[in-house]
């Protein structure tokens with residue numbers, strides 16, 4: 001993959017690496033380090049052999065976190081990286097320049113990939129196999145990262161990174177399915193939603209105290225802020241906590257305090273949405289709803305999530321009616337693994353204001369026309385759809401077709417700790433796979449604001465900030 005050289009590149013450094021699923025690279029001091037996300041063999045060299053030792057790169061078998069995090073880590077110094085060889089060798093070019101250290105893409109580009117940099121331990125063989133003009137996705141990547149936007153579809157329990165999972169497991173004496181972050185991440189390859197949900201609900205068990213929920217939410221908000229989020233609407237799954245004996249109040253208290261602190265410290269506004277699990281009974285959902293009633297001033301709305309197929313929206317018609325009567329706003333996951341008819345049902349029977357995912361709207365032209373006419377937002381999650389095999393590859397994702405058909409499409413991260421990337425990585429992935437223009441990206445950012453539940457004054461302010469940002473960067 002070759003890209004034009006950045007105009008202000010001080011120095012070109014190019015290495016070709018062999019890579020499995022993802023790659024990272026970076027320049028630190030006089031050394032270039034590249035590595036890849038899942039153990040592929042990697043080597044790198046400084047541009048001048050007389051400079052510092054070639055960096056060694058430790059492949060972190062890890063999915064990406066965010067561009068920002070990767071860049072920050074790439075600045076950390078010289079690296080040592082070890083890697084396990086791999087026979088699959090799609091080729092990929094990585095470049096770096098002194099002033100802007102990271103450019104990274106994988107051939108099966110899913111997202112930016114997290115890197116773990118360790119202190120350099122010694123020399124390693126260098127293997128620069130090719131030189132080429134420096135790729136530069138940085139302008140679009142910076143545009144994506146910095147454009148003001150909102151995230152409207154993220155499960156707070158799905159932001160539990162393995163490091164925190166292990167830490168909280170230790171702290172709360174909860175036994176886990178994995179003993180190291182690498183081992184946890186190695187298990188994050190899913191054959192579908194059900195497979196993922198098994199690990200997701202197992203992970204939730206380490207969350208016990210208000211402090212746990214506070215730390216989890218704070219870590220997410222910092223990442224979202226670094227990805228340009230100015231507003232977030234966060235899901236939580238109360239039944240997954242109360243069914244283990246964790247009081248509803250503990251969950252809400254911990255999350256809420258983090259949201260309040262982030263608004264003050266980071267300027268990120270927020271809303272909280274409680275999801276009913278559709279693979280539990282409507283009676284259980286009603287109990288959750290009644291438990292939430294006293295928190296109506298804190299919880300903006302209710303949603304419907306978990307295993308979709310076999311659990312149609314109509315089962316929750318009464319629950320949603322009671323919720324609406326209690327003053328809660330409404331959303332529902334529909335058309336993720338389930339059919340387009342579930343989207344129609346969610347609109348007609350649950351009377352939801354937004355559809356979470358809505359991928360299968362692509363199968364029903366009549367439904368598409370309705371969604372466009374009524375400007376019902378779809379909170380789409382590209383990397384989630386890729387990881388859960390809702391779409392075979394991102395090039396076939398319906399996001400752009402639906403955007404072009406006039407639907408109010410938004411981009412979100414869903415369960416970023418499990419699906420290879422936070423908000424900006426999701427934008428970058430679809431931008432790359434579907435060839436989105438800057439105007440498309442700006443439209444998605446605007447949609448995220450107009451689809452939010454923010455008061456109109458703040459919506460107007462954020463839309464003006466988007467316009468100013470677009471004008472300033474063109």
Ligand code: ES4
Nearest residue numbers: 155305306333384414415
């Ligand atoms: C979820 Cl990706 C997804 N789909 C449905 N329910 C969920 N809960 C958490 N992540």
Ligand code: ZN
Nearest residue numbers: 305333356414
């Ligand atoms: Zn979701």
